[in-house]
Amino acid sequence: MGELLLEELDTPSLLVDLDRLEQNLQHMQEKANAAGVKLRPHTKTHKMADIARLQLEYGAAGITVAKLSEAEAMAAEGIDNIFIATQIVGKKKLERLRTLAGKATIRVAVDSIEQVEQIASFFGDQVPVSLMIEVDTGQHRCGLESPEAVKLADFIVGRFTQVSLAGLFTHEGHAYHAVDREELKRISLRAQRDLIEASKRVEDKWGIQCEKSIGCTLSQLGGEILPDITEIRPGTYVFYDAAHAYFLGHSNFCAATVLATVTSKSGVERIVADAGAKSFTIDQRSSGIVKTSGFGIVKGHPDLLIRRLSDEHAVIVPGTSLVIGERIEVIPNHVCPTINLYDQAYAIRNGKVEKMFKVHARGCNQ
Helix, strand or coil: CCCEEHHHCCCCEEEEEHHHHHHHHHHHHHHHHHHCCEECCECCCCCCHHHHHHHHHHCCCCEEECCHHHHHHHHHCCCCEEEEEEECCCHHHHHHHHHHHCCCEEEEEECCHHHHHHHHHHHCCCCCCEEEEEECCCCCCCCECHHHHHHHHHHHHHHCCCCEEEEEEECCHHHHHCCCHHHHHHHHHHHHHHHHHHHHHHHHHHCCCCEEEECCHHHHHHCCCCCCCCEECCCHHHCCCHHHHHHHCCCCCCCEEEEEEEEEEECCCEEEECCCCCCCCCCCCCCCCCCCCCCCEECCCCCCEEEEECCCCEEEECCCCCCCCCEEEEECCCHHHHHCCCCEEEEEECCEEEEEEECCCCCCCC
């Protein structure tokens, strides 16, 4: 690629600030190292194999993905240690899992006897993946409460000798609903203690070592890592977003923005930019410690509010400080679904495009 300046990019475009990205990768790896745990970042945030490779270069032990198709996209790019943190059900997906397991070391989430029986029946005497039991520590989405998670572990270890139980994990995503930092810390510590207690019961009964894996960027920002935890799986830390900026009180860590152009102006009442719901997320957080205002933060313009979005337009108030043709960068409220809207991101340093990141796992929802 010849040298390309930021001002030469068309809009809307997805930008990644390389200095901030590298800072974020380093800080989280240092946190993991200081706590003596493995970092297995969740790549559903960025969906980019180039950034996953950077995370591994900084010291990550492997990656986490949300879907089987994300794992396939990452394995196709040579990444060979992957945890699929959602449950896989059905013959078609198990056939794909078998192919994937020939290319990479794979862990898979389970939270029911039925899933384990499907996997054992499909693969027979040689199951090429190891299992991680999901523990529900308060999010009330997938997973089992601790006593039931222990029973599932007993079922796996006692009945299916050909199946490897790697450990237990939780996603303490309910931390995002905390009303203050103290509640955030309580949620984080409670989730870890529940996970550790269940894991130790399995270890004591069966004489095995369990991975004890937690995963939530916000809890890493606001809490400590208990000594018995062995792995953390934050995802959003790679870029952060407006929700985390409201929590932190600044946007200095926010590495991903959407570049847009002011295309319309109505006196001092409002301006309109050419990036809407099809360019960055329409998500809002209406309460709690990460409550957001509007539909994103206009970088460098704390006076502006993105009042509403339509498919291709952002309506911003007031209309006094910008003119038609001026360009803005928007920090999205929720960066993960924003990334999934783009084929590529422009990696920027000192106002120049240093490289391009392909969004390898864009649309990988199966």
